[in-house]
Amino acid sequence: MLLAGSLNQQLADNPNLDEDYVAVLQQTNSTKELDVFEIISSDPVSSPPKKNFRENGSSEEVLKRKVKWRDNLFNAVASRDENKLKDVVNKLKATGISLTDSDLRDNVGRSLIHFAAEKGATNILLYLFSICEIDQIFETFEIQVSGIRSTKGVIHILTEKGDIQTLQTLLEKVEDLEKRRNYGEEATTIQFEGIRPREMSAMHMAAALGKTEIVELLHRLGGVSVNTTNHKNDTPLLWATRFNRVETVRHLIKCGADINLSNDKGSTPLHWAIRHGYKSVIRLLLDTAEADVNKERKVGLVTCLVLASALGDEPTVRDLLKHGASVNTRIRGKETAIHYAAARGYSNVVEALLEHGADVDAVNDLGETALMVAVEANRTRTTAVLLRNKALIDIENKEGITPWHHAMKPVDDNLLKLLIHFYRDQSGKLVLRDGVKTPLHIAAMCGKIEKIKCLMENGASLHVLDENGNCLLHSAARADQAAFIQNVLEIDESLANKQNFNGETPLHVAAKLGNEESVKILMRKCKMSKKNKLGESALHVAVKSPLVSEELIDYMVAVTVKTYSSALADSQNNKGDTALHTAVREGRVEILEELNPLTPTAENADGDTPFHMAARHRRPQLLETMLAVFAESGKTLELDKQNAAGESLLHIVAKTGNLGHVALLIQAGASLTLKDKQGESVLHRLVLLEIEASVEEDETKLSNCLETFDTVIDNAVRWWSNRQSCAIPEQDTESYFAFKRQACLYLLDMDANKLGFTVIGLAASTGAKRIMERIFKIPDVFCFDDGDASLLKYDVTNLTGYTRVSRSVETMKRKTEEESKIPLLEEETSKPSSTSALNLIVKLECVSKANSLLDIQPMKQLVQNYWSEYQWLYVVLMFLHIVYMSVLSGFCFGMVQKAKLEKIAFFPYILLLIWPGLILTFLAYYLFVQMLRRCRRKRKLREPGQSFVSWCVGNIAQFSCVLFIATDCLFLFLCWGGKGETACYFLAVALVTGWLFTINFTKGFENVHAFSIMLRHIIIRDCVRFLLLYSFVLVGFSFALHALFQRGGGSGDINPAETIFNAFNMMIGMSSIFEDGDHDVYVKVVYVLYITLSTIILLNLLIAMMNDSYAAVKGKEGTTWRVGSIRMALKLEASLPCLPYIFGKLRRGKQLKFDKQVNRWLLSVPKKQLRSAESETEQNQMLIAVRRxxxxxxxxxxxxxxxxxxxxxxxxxxxxxxxxxxxxxxxxxxxxxxxxxxxxxxxxxxxxxxxxxxxxxxxxx
CATH class of the missing domain: 1.20.5 (Single alpha-helices involved in coiled-coils or other helix-helix interfaces)
Incomplete structure (x- = not known):
């Protein structure tokens, strides 16, 4: 706060100095008293113009007479002729005109009484008092003081004149004490010289003017309180103090004036007395009245002690301390009295404060002590006093400034030598301890070499360290004191390689801050191999700092390479980063050209080269600039180099979605088939990115992924040409289309990851619909338009098991010359999986995702063709089963009747075993194949995570088939054995299971398939849960009713099982227990509860559950059918390997053909279907958007x-x-x-x- 040595600085910096105190501080230190104070004359306000006499109802003659009377009256007063005045007054009374008539006032509004008082005509004034009423006497007139309007009365004029006798007469004339006080407290505006206008009563005026007798008169006779206040809460005592009216002050105190009353700013008389240096008043207030010396003002230097100390008033300071002033009281800014005394250089005041226990090291809000402000203001004597009292020298303020800093500023060394003198140890030497900011460091920061020499002459060591282990060269480097550094190095060169606790040399510090001149000087002496704790050289630090210019980087690199070696320029930090890594990490594009001599392929601890980091950085210019800079230098770029995670540059830029970088890297020769650590190429990684973006619902990420895929495909020809080491063919030529087809087929349908998935296979197995759509829309690769107006051809090779198998056979038989040109990059490519894309799609757990993939052309058309033959198979099988069940149902009852009488013949009934035998053979073969495959793959009978119940539900068709075959065979064997009655039991089961088994064949029909699934859901899930709950209700109430039946009557002999059966019948309304009418109310209550719980609640709950199941199955009907039908077809193919070959022959026709020229399967799709599918897709998207x-x-x-x-x-x-x-x-x-x-x-x-x-x-x- 109060820091500066000059007054002007104090006034600018210190908010504690209000305008009143500023006026005092701007005075000299003399305490000259002003004996005379002049009241600036007030200007009476001119009366408003007289209204027209006709408007006033008086004649012109009357007005003229009044003016004449007024002139006679004022002339008589002016000439002090009492007799003449009396004569005029008597004549005026005879006319009936009142002496207080407004027309008889002068042009400024003064009455005759005001005029007489101002003229000092006492006798005339007493005469006027005798003939006028009290209210007329105390009338006021308007005045104006410095633009402020106010009023003034006779009591103010008499007080100002000091006419005590007339004032006493006036007050005695007022009999009512309350009126006397009111008149005495009426305020007028007064302005003393050098003071702003104030409202004052007569009491305030008398006190300010030192009219002690009038003060006593107003208090005694007028009843005015000595503590009366004006609008500023000023008391008479305050104004008596202001003008050093000692006797008036003494009298007011004697009359009971409260010495500690404060005005609106909190000032007391003691504050004002100290402010103006009135020693007599100060002693009077302290000795006689015992003023509160610790009372604080609201603004400014709020305590008396701080104020006296700031003014350098030693006697007053000692008097205040003697009377109990708190020596360490803090004002705003947490400053104490000693701060102000030290800043002004009042050493005697500082000594007085210290003698009374002032805290020599008290700090303000800025962390400054009295010693700091004294040294800063260059107060040598005050500094010596503080140092003798053991003031701390090494203490810092909040900005890290110590007294040493300020001692370095003056030209002379007086303050510095003074600090050194008190800092020396007993040996007389200046021993600077480590761990603090020493004078050496401060001198270095200021660049004061002469101060360093002064310190060295007094025994200071140049190798002393501060709290961070910095030597003086670190401080000089931080402040860019190049000349100072040069001078110090001439004294001691070893300081150049001194390292602080962070391992930084002065060169590190200068390089970090971009101090060019300091860096150039230090590089001549400092070892470039020195590294900080992070393993960073000075070059690392420089490239990391945005303060360092390109010119300085160029200079450092050139000196390092020329003086030392390029290996030192490529030195790595603890993370393995070179300076080039660091520059890229910080995104410093502008210095890459200056770092051209460095190695761009160096790897850090993560295996990243600078190119990897540039590809990952948010600034795209980094990679572009690096490719341009280092390509021109002729250095090997190694763009296919992989980091520890196996990522190449293409993997990284594909993930970030920077299309320009993708194209740029492919053009520069980056490989598209390079695999990362997980065995994924760039295109494989894009497929996984689509799935990730879909899960996160990140449209931006998804869009970047798809655009990157398109960019890779667009640049596939360039990559293929680089692989073939041939020129890139011109666009729209046959060679270009051939290259594009070869490249895309290799990348998408031949290049496999570690799991054996090609890009198409990975997209199918993960449900990457968007990329699948883009793949099948690649013109002249997977989509061909031969000019046919109605058909488009699609390459569907490897999409199904049939096309894959057929293709393999054809390939084994012959290879076209064109395909033999495609090089198989065995070192990069894994063997593709034999699983077709269709198999991978239907294996997806998410049925809706699988259905969306099957809805893409050509998959949609392919699925329709694929299922049509299997649908006919289901039709034939269902027809055969229905025929068999019809024959069995027609002949079984005759067989039973014959079997009751005798054994029946085997023929022709043995023919009834043919169909069950065929089904049993197929089922056994199917189970054998499944078990064999699971044993080969070392998998259990159940899928991982599948429960036993769900496994049983999934195989319910097989269980029902086995049950049907078993009961059917037992029925026939029992009939052949002549046991017809026993055979009936098995026949019943065989008929039920046989006819129900027909439902299994409805899976081949889309319209009926949903109902078969719905029936299974309702029976297995809803009914089972309902029966579980209902069984407890049924058993509980059945036994309750059975217990009530035991009371008597015929019902008591019924078996409990019979009661349970009757209770079940009651639920569905088939029976009643009240037919005999012999039951009381209690039984009826139990019955009502049972019916309510079972029929009304549980049965309706079952209906609701079935409704939900129906809605759920119905909503997924189309999706479930398409995926389910393909799964059934694939299961049949897996069970019977001959089926694909048989049906494949049937499929080959106009739509599906094998092109022997390119060894690919082509599927023709009507363009009409494509347009309708696109229209349907757009409508669905619009509906989804509208719903959203x-x-x-x-x-x-x-x-x-x-x-x-x-x-x-x-x-x-x-x-x-x-x-x-x-x-x-x-x-x-x-x-x-x-x-x-x-x-x-x-x-x-x-x-x-x-x-x-x-x-x-x-x-x-």
Whole structure:
């Protein structure tokens, strides 16, 4: 706060100096008293122009007479001719005109009484008092003081003139004491020279003017309190103090004036006396009245001690301390008195404060001590006093500044030598300890070599370290004191390689801050091999700092390579980063050209080269600039180099979605088939990125992924040409299309990852729909338009098992010359899996995702063709089964009747075993194949994570088939054995299971398939859960009813099982227990409870569950059918390997053909289907978008409604709070006014009583 040595700086920096104190501080230190104070004359306000006399209802003659009377009256007063005045007054009375008539005032509004008082005509004034009423005497006139309008009365004029006799006569004329006090407290505006205008009563004026007798008169006779205040809460004592009126001050104190009353700024008389240096008043206030020396003002130097110390008033400071002033009181800014005394250089005041226990090391808000401000202000004597009292020298303020800093500023060394003198040890040497910021460091920061020499002459060591282990060269380098560094190195070169606790040399520090001159000087002496704790050389630090220019980087690299070696320029830090790595990490594009001599293929601890880091950085210019800079230098770029994670540059830029970088790297020769650590190429990685973006619902990420895929495909020809080491063919030529087809087929359908998935296979196995769509739309690769207006051809090779198998056979038989040209890059490519894309799609757990893939052309057309033959197979099988069940149902009952009588013949009934035998053979073969495959793959019978119940539900068709075959065979064997009655039991089961088994064949029909699934869901899930709950209800109530039947009657002999059966019948309304009518109310209550719980609640709950199951299955009907049908077909193919070959022959026709020229399967799809599919897709997308918008709109509407409701509630609360606040404010004002009134009456009560006693009237209450 108060830091500077000059007054002007104090005034600018210190908010504690208000305007009143500024005026004092700008004075000299002399305490000259002003004996005479002049009241600046007030300007009477001219009376407003007289209204037209006709408007006043008077004649012109009357007005002229009044003007004549007024002139005669004022002339008589001016000539002090009392007789003439009396004569004029008597004549005026005869005319009926009052002496106080407004027309008889002068042009400034003064009455005759005001004029006489100002002229000092005492006798005339007394005469006028005798003939005028009291209210007429105390009338006021308007005045204007420095633009402020006010009023002035006769009591103010008499007080100003000091006419005590006339004033006494005037007051005695007023009989009412209350009126006397009111007249005495009336205020007028007064302006003393050098002071702003103030409102003052007569009491204030008398005190300020030193009119002690008038003060006594107003208090004794006028009843005016000695503690009366004006609008600024100034007391008479305050103004008597202001003008050094010692006797008046003494009299006011004697009359009971409160010495500690403060005005609106909190100033007391003691504050004003100290401010103006009135020693006599100060002693009077301290010795006689015992003023509160610790009372604080509201603004400025708030305590008396701080104020006296700032003014250098030693006697007053000692008097204040003697009377108990707190020596360490802190004002705003946490400054104490010693701060101000030290800043002004009042050494005697500082000594006085220290003698009374002042804290020599007290700090303010800025962390500054008295010693700091004294040294900063160059107060040598005060500094010596503080140092003798053991003030701390090494202490820092909040900006890290110590007294040593300030001692370095003056030209002379007086302050520095003084600090050194008190800092020396007993041997007389200057021993600077490590761990603090020493004078050496401060001198280095200031670049004061002469100060360094002074310190060295006194025994200081140049190798001392600060708290961070920095030597003086570190500090000089930080401040860029190049000349100082040069001078110090001439004294001691070893300091150049000194390292601080972070391992930094001065060169590190200078390089970090971009101090060019310091760096150039230090590089001549400092070892470039020195590294900090992070393993960084000075070059690392320089490239990391944005403060370092390209010129300085170029200089450092050139010197390092030329003086040392390029290996040192490529030195690595603890993370393995070279300076080039660091520059890329910091995104410093502008210095890459200067780092051209460095190695661009160096790897860090993560295996990243600078190119990897540039590809990953958010600034795209980095990679582009690096490729341009280092390509021109002729260095090997090694763009296919992989980091520790196996990522190449293409993997990284593909992940970031920078299309320009993808194209740029392919053009520069980056490989598209290079695998990362997980065995994924760039295109494989893009497939996985699509899935990741879809899960995260990140449209931006998904868009970047697809655009990157398109960019890779667009640049595939360039990559293929680089692989073939041949020129890139011109676009739209046959060679170009051939190259594009070869490249895309290799990348998408031949290049496999570690798991054996090609890009198409990975997209199929993960559900990457968008990339699958783009693959099949690649023109002249997977999609061909031969000019046919109605058909498009698609390459569907390897999409199904049939096309893959057929292709392998054809390839084994012959290879075309064109295909033999495609090089198999065995070192990069794994063997593709034999699983077709269709198999991978239907294996997806998410049925909707699999269905969306099957909805893509040509998959949609391929699936339709693929299933049609298997659908006919189901039709034939179902027809055969129905025929068999019809024959069995028709002949079984005749067989039973014959079997009851005798054994029946085997023929022709043995023919009934043919169909069950065929089914059993197929089932056994199917189970054998499944077990064999699972054993080969070392997999259990159940899928991982599949429960036993779900496994049983999934194989319910097989179980029903086995049950049907077993009961059917047993029925026939029993009939052949002549046991017809026993055979009936097995026949019943065989008929039920046989006819129900027919449902299994409905899977081949889309319209019926959903109902078969629905039936399974309802029976297995809903009915089982219902029966589980109902069984407990049924058993409980059945036994309850059975217990009630035991009381008597015929029902008591019924078996409990019979009761349970009857209870079940009651639930469905098939039976009743009240047919005999012999049951009481209790039984009926139990019955009602049972019916309510079972029929009304549980049965309706079952219906609701079945409705939900129906809706769920119906909603997924199309999706479930398409995927389910293909799964069934693939299972049949897996069970019977001959089926694909048989059906494949049937499929080969106009739509599906094998092109022997390119060894690929081609599928023809009508363009009409494509257009309808695209239209349907657009409609679906629009519907989805509309629904999404509707949902968001509804959500937003609810949100806005909620906000409006909350705003309305808040508004109501605010209105209530505002009303309550207004009411509280009104009540508070009423209470405050009432309290003031009571307090005023209490204050006046002792004075009134005193005056009444003096006058002999009244009693003291």
């Amino acid at each position: 918008l509707e949902t968001e709109t509804a959500t937003l509407k609810r949100f806005l409604t909620t906000i409006v409701d909350k705003i309305e509630r808040v508004d109501e609360q605010v209105m209530k709070m505002a009303a309550a606040a207004d009411e509280a404010k009104t009540n508070k004002q009423k209470k405050k006014y009432k309290a003031k009134s009571i307090l005023s009456n209490l204050k006046r009560l002792p004075e009134i009583s005193f005056l009444k006693k003096k006058s002999g009237g009244g009693t003291d209450k």
